[in-house]
Structures are given as structure tokens and as C-alpha cells.
Amino acid sequence: MIYFFQKKLRKKLREEWENPIRWGRDFTSIRSLFESTFPDPKSSIIDEKTWDDLDMGSVFRKIDTTHTSVGQQYLYRKMRLLQVPGGKLEDDYRVARLLQEDREVREKLQICLKGVKEGDASIVTRMLFKKFPEVSLSKVAIVIWSMLSVFTLVFSALIGGFFLILIPLIVGINFAISRYFENATDKITYVFYYLYNIVATSERIANLDISHDIPDYRELKQNKSSIRTIRNLLKLLSVSQNHEGIIINNAMYLLNLVILYDLLIYSFSIKRIIRYQEIIKKCYLAIGAIDTNIAISSYIYRHKSICNPKLGAAHKIELVDTYHPLIEDYVANSFSTAGASALVTGSNMAGKTTFIKTIGVNLILARTLWFCHATQANLPILDVFSSIKTEDGLEEGKSFYFSELERLNEFLKITEKGGNCLFLIDEIYRGTNTVERVAGAAAVLQELASNSIVFVTTHDIELATYLRKQYEMWYFEETGSTTHPFDYKLRSGVCETRNALKLMDNIGYPKHITKHAVELAKKMEDEG
Structure with missing residues (x-):
């Protein structure tokens, strides 16, 4: 059964790679990585006027067959930065050409990329490459209140009677606290959930057996141990954003009402996440680079009349x-x-x-x-x-x-x-x-x-x-x-x-007007 689905998926990936489907693009989101990161000092930026003048947005759409929002952002950033010859410029093309020729490796990577969460990654990019927003929380206060909430709820349920009134009171207070921090914590836990998908995908790629020299794959392989640690941490942090199961969603909602789970986990984990931020960035950029190189490999396959300059x-x-x-x-x-x-x-x-x-x-x-x-x-x-x-x-x-x-x-x-x-x-x-x-x-x-x-x-x-x-x-x-x-x-x-007057005649201007215009033009030329 697994073999059947794998075969079907590979066939679909192959068809999309050879004949990509066109769709609309939100450049406000796609620009996020470009706007959030500083280019290499050796690179030059294509300014907005030149990008627009040369219809580079349309050129981007033609090249872009990436699978992920991260890949789209990476490709866009790559096309806005003029690089010097040698190094990464030529190395990326070499990888793209390799992926064009080795279908087995390409499809293994494409299957891994399917694990990246669909949707807009712009908020993730801005938080990751600028600064994680920190919610002002006291660990001690959160722990004491969470323990007090659990104790009060258990005590009230066991004793009953008048104490039962404490149950809706505690739940109401926790609900109010959750709502107060909702805008920040929901955004942050969404980012953690997206990053969990990125890191988990990075780990899957690192576990592949690829003999070719692919720098981004090699870097993930070298950081596999750290990536596994980060994945486990992010999974714990993002469980309340896992929308794949109604039971889990409801359970996490109730858990937040009882012990403020999101705030509790966040307060104890955010410093560790920040400590691992550089590794997470490497995963993010590696996923974007691999996705981009697969898109370029498709473009090379579909356009035979190209050359290396x-x-x-x-x-x-x-x-x-x-x-x-x-x-x-x-x-x-x-x-x-x-x-x-x-x-x-x-x-x-x-x-x-x-x-x-x-x-x-x-x-x-x-x-x-x-x-x-x-x-x-x-x-x-x-x-x-x-x-x-x-x-x-x-x-x-x-x-x-x-x-x-x-x-x-x-x-x-x-x-x-x-x-x-x-x-x-x-x-x-x-x-x-x-x-x-x-x-x-x-x-x-x-x-x-x-x-x-x-x-x-x-x-x-x-x-x-x-x-x-x-x-x-x-x-x-x-x-x-x-x-x-x-x-x-x-x-x-x-x-x-010259052909301006001839074009006037060709598109149907009245004959007497075009005739008069020709006479005037001749007169002007004669007069110098």
C-alpha cells in the first residue's frame, strides 16, 4: 500500500516538474526573506525600479515552481542579489543541473519537502530573521498559578458543595489570561509549529542517503544531532497549533484553561529556542535552497536554449x-x-x-x-x-x-x-x-x-x-x-x-488627416 502511494506521488511530482502548474503569487509575502536579511557585502541589490522596468516579477513567476513558501522566498531573494562569479553562484547551478539529471535524488528531496506546512511563511521569516517577540512573563508566577489552578480544581471536584463555584472561577480567570496574551502567544505558537515542520523536514533530508555533493544537504547532515533536539523542543511548543486532529485541538484548549499550557511551555522554552536560532536559520535556508534548486532544475529542463555565461x-x-x-x-x-x-x-x-x-x-x-x-x-x-x-x-x-x-x-x-x-x-x-x-x-x-x-x-x-x-x-x-x-x-x-504616420493610417485614422500629416512632415523636413 505504501509503495502504491509512493509511486503515485512520484508520478505526480514528475508531471508537475516537467509541466508546472501556474498560480497567483503574493509578492508581499514572497519578499519577506529578502527584506529580513542582509545581503552578502559582495552582492549588489537590484533596485525596485529596475526590477519593475525589466518585468522581473513575471520572469520570477516563470522560473518559480517551488513547493514551499520558504522556497519561493529564497528564490525571490536569490534573483534580487547580483553575485560575483564562482563560489555559491556556480555551485547552486551545478546542484540544479545535478538534480535535473538524477531523478531519484530529486524526487526523494521533493517527497521530503511535502512535509513543510503549506501556507504563508512571511510572519515566520520576519520573526526568525529579525527578533522573536518576547512576552513578559514571570516563570515563578506562571508555575505557582498553574499549580494553584490544578490544586483548586481537583480540591473543588473532590469536596464538592460550595467549593464547586471555584471551578468556573478558575477556568474564567485562565480564560481571561489566555485571551489577554492570545495575540502574542497564538502568533508565536504558529511560528513554532511552522518551524517544527521546517526542522522535521530538515531531519528527514539529513537522514537520506545521498552520495552527491549537495552543500545544503551536507550542512543538514552535519547538524543532525542539534536538529533532532530542536525538533523535539518545537514539537512540545507547538502542539496546540496542530490542527490535524479535532481531539488534540479540544484537549489542548481545555489544558490551556486548566494550567495555561502555552504560557507555561513558552516561558520555560523561549530562551532555548533563541539559543538554537542560528541552527533553525540554517534549516530554513537549506530548505529554501533545496526547493529553489529543484525549481531551477525544472526550468533548465524546459528551456534548452540557455548557456552558462x-x-x-x-x-x-x-x-x-x-x-x-x-x-x-x-x-x-x-x-x-x-x-x-x-x-x-x-x-x-x-x-x-x-x-x-x-x-x-x-x-x-x-x-x-x-x-x-x-x-x-x-x-x-x-x-x-x-x-x-x-x-x-x-x-x-x-x-x-x-x-x-x-x-x-x-x-x-x-x-x-x-x-x-x-x-x-x-x-x-x-x-x-x-x-x-x-x-x-x-x-x-x-x-x-x-x-x-x-x-x-x-x-x-x-x-x-x-x-x-x-x-x-x-x-x-x-x-x-x-x-x-x-x-x-x-x-x-x-x-x-519612420513609421509613426504609417501606423496612424494602418489602424484606420481618417485619410484626410494622415494625408495632411504626411504633407506637414515633408514641409518640416524641407525647412530643416
Whole structure:
């Protein structure tokens, strides 16, 4: 019977790993580990604007096939921290690749992960990695009152008569005390119950016989004795949160009314839990890492056109047959630039913005998960910042142009401090007039390129005149076909064609308006 259920479970796990099910995600909860822990000093953080600009939340959803809330949080944190090559960055990928190839080991770990309690772990994360809330309790007072409660209840039951009135009185007082501390103790016992599941799962993983070098498994194995001690302690602390049996729930409720069990156990155990906090953190992070590596192994299996990047100090970006992971019917592009920044021109909807997003996303994936969507990748070790989805700040009274000014001023301050970044800028200063847009953009872009790499898109081909010394010119163009107007292929040079008026005509603007617009455009060009 056990063999039958194991076989059925393995089959289900295999199907989900090969063809994952999509579901919604609560990023408020998923962000908890990232917000509660300090990154390695060697790591850099992807800021909120860049994460949003590059649609990294959607990229995360595509990669995330984790089984646990802890795994989700770990993967999110991993994708927000840019790491240096070598060490953990490459080691994690090696483990993911190993789990892709060794189905037996992968499924053993997946079965163990099923033991982690389902549900939101954000409150657990914040308590564990920040500070356990301590309820001010006197051990002596709790013990004396608990003993007095038991004695009074037994005495009243045996003597009877007038003393029976003491039974509801004691129960009522204990109920009032429980209610007074309920918010704190319920939250804490829930955390203990969740941590009990984490530690128990860690122990099960540590008991597995795995010959491969998996660092997180090895660390759990080394701490197995301490993990067993913590598991027993947490089981005692969290028994009142065990919702698997009605009898146990009711029994624990009555026990709390008689001797304030939760408060009694908490007061005697909290210092021991805090003493073991570092081991519990190791269990938490190991579960998250193992779950994350299994999710990445699934992603690698489902995406054949990926490669491991070569990350170096040189300002060189080389990508062969690269593409954006969120585009299903993608057109791959190859690109190489040594040191120079890039000015990308082209018609509307030709692929300019998608291209600079592709560069940014692949550099982030290279430095967080150690793979790129390309057949070959040579990339610099740069931090990534973007200005793409700039919007009006209506509540702050900021215009589109002013919001972009502020963002690009941040880039200039970074440049003053040494730069060494990749700046991605879409349609620079498109919120102002042509003369000032070109003049301002040229001055800013020249400065940013002094010690960083800049990828900027624009319709202002005049910028090419001012930027040729520091920028290589690239463009996308139209095919001339009405059914497939763009081929989305990157070319060297500057785009000389325009399509804004043609698009107006294609979507059904009145003919007399588009005709008049064409005449005006020609007149403006003739007048210079």
C-alpha cells in the first residue's frame, strides 16, 4: 500500500516538474526573506525600479515552481542579489543541473519537502530573521498559578458543595489570561509549529542517503544531532497549533484553561529556542535552497536554449542568439560590443525596448542564477539600473519628464562615485521638446558613458552625431510587408526610416488627416 502511494506521488511530482502548474503569487509575502536579511557585502541589490522596468516579477513567476513558501522566498531573494562569479553562484547551478539529471535524488528531496506546512511563511521569516517577540512573563508566577489552578480544581471536584463555584472561577480567570496574551502567544505558537515542520523536514533530508555533493544537504547532515533536539523542543511548543486532529485541538484548549499550557511551555522554552536560532536559520535556508534548486532544475529542463555565461571584469558584452524569456515566439539576436555603449534607433514597435530589456534580464540571470537565454554569453560584472517605465507621479505632482529627470540624476550620481554599471534607458527625455531633448540627452549620455555601459533607445537620430565617439550605432527597421512589418533583427548603423504616420493610417485614422500629416512632415523636413 505504501509503495502504491509512493509511486503515485512520484508520478505526480514528475508531471508537475516537467509541466508546472501556474498560480497567483503574493509578492508581499514572497519578499519577506529578502527584506529580513542582509545581503552578502559582495552582492549588489537590484533596485525596485529596475526590477519593475525589466518585468522581473513575471520572469520570477516563470522560473518559480517551488513547493514551499520558504522556497519561493529564497528564490525571490536569490534573483534580487547580483553575485560575483564562482563560489555559491556556480555551485547552486551545478546542484540544479545535478538534480535535473538524477531523478531519484530529486524526487526523494521533493517527497521530503511535502512535509513543510503549506501556507504563508512571511510572519515566520520576519520573526526568525529579525527578533522573536518576547512576552513578559514571570516563570515563578506562571508555575505557582498553574499549580494553584490544578490544586483548586481537583480540591473543588473532590469536596464538592460550595467549593464547586471555584471551578468556573478558575477556568474564567485562565480564560481571561489566555485571551489577554492570545495575540502574542497564538502568533508565536504558529511560528513554532511552522518551524517544527521546517526542522522535521530538515531531519528527514539529513537522514537520506545521498552520495552527491549537495552543500545544503551536507550542512543538514552535519547538524543532525542539534536538529533532532530542536525538533523535539518545537514539537512540545507547538502542539496546540496542530490542527490535524479535532481531539488534540479540544484537549489542548481545555489544558490551556486548566494550567495555561502555552504560557507555561513558552516561558520555560523561549530562551532555548533563541539559543538554537542560528541552527533553525540554517534549516530554513537549506530548505529554501533545496526547493529553489529543484525549481531551477525544472526550468533548465524546459528551456534548452540557455548557456552558462563567462563573467569578467572587462566592459565587454557578447551575446549569441539571445532572446527574452517572456516572449514565446522570439526572434534571437546576436550582439557584441567591447567597451562602447549602444545607441539603438528604429521605428515604433520594431523591437528597441524589448532588446534593451533582453540585455538587462540576461545580465541579471547571469549574476543570480548563472544562466543566460543565449547559445553563448560573455558579460561584464556590472550592476544594472534602468529607466524604462517612467510614469507621471500624480500624487507627488510630478510630470513624466520630471520623474525621468530624477531617475537619470540618480544615474549621474552613481557615475560620479565610480559608475561601473549597465544603464538601460528607453526613449530618453521623450517628455519634452525636440531641441532641448536632443541637447540634454547628448550631454547626459556622454557623461554616463565615461565609466559605465549605456544602452539607450531613441527616435532622435540626431543624437548619433554627438555620440559616435562613445557609442556604437544599432537599429531595427521595417520589412515593408503589411502582414509582417518587422523582422525584429538588430542591425549595425542608424535607422533612417519612420513609421509613426504609417501606423496612424494602418489602424484606420481618417485619410484626410494622415494625408495632411504626411504633407506637414515633408514641409518640416524641407525647412530643416
